[in-house]
Amino acid sequence: MNVKLKRLTILSPRDLEDPVLETLLEMQPALPGFTTLAVSGHGESFEGARAQEQVRGRIDRSMVWLVLPEEDVERTLTQLSRSMPHPDIIWWVEPVDAMGKLA
Template identity: 35%
Template sequence: MIDQPVCLTLIVPHQLRDEMFDILAEQSDLVSGFTALQGSGHGTEVRLLTAAERVKGHADQTVVQVVLASTDASRLLERLRVSFAGTKLVYWTMPVTELGMID
C-alpha cells in the first residue's frame, strides 16, 4: 500500500519561527523542504503576546506547510510535540491529491 501524501500545516508564533525553521531543517529524514508564509492570527484562542499585537488585535504568526507521506507527518508531529511542548502550536493535515512540478 502506498502511503498517502498529506500537507502538514503548522501555525507558529513569530517568536518561535526561527526555532521551527532550525528544527525542520534538522529533520532531513522526513522533511525535504517546506514553505513559510507570514500570517495573522485572529480569534478567542489566539494569544496576543506583545503590546504591539494587543494594539493591532492579532498575533504575528508564520504558516509553515510541509508535504510528506502520512506516516512521516505523524513521526514529525511526535518530534515537534517534544521540541515545542507547552507552546500550544496549532496544526492540521490535509490529503494531497496531486503533487508535481511544472517545468
C-alpha cells in the first residue's frame, strides 16, 4: 500500500493557537500527531499588527505542521474553516517524498 503523504502548514495569530489546536485534537477520526512552533512573520504588510510588532518589524504567529495522508488534508481544512473561519489563518500543502524513523 503506497500512501501519498502531504505536509499541511497552518499559520495563525498566537491568540488563535489554542482554538486551532483544540479543533485539530477533537477531529474524528483522530489525526496523527503534529508539531507546533512559535514563529515570526516578516514582509511588507503589517495590517492588524500590534504596536509592539510594528516597532520590531515582525508579526507573532503560531505554526502547526501536520504530515497526513493526502485524503485527510481536505477533511482537516474543511473542519478548520467550519470551526473558525478567520482571514488571518493561512495554510499551504507540500508533498512529503519520504518519512520514517532512524531506528
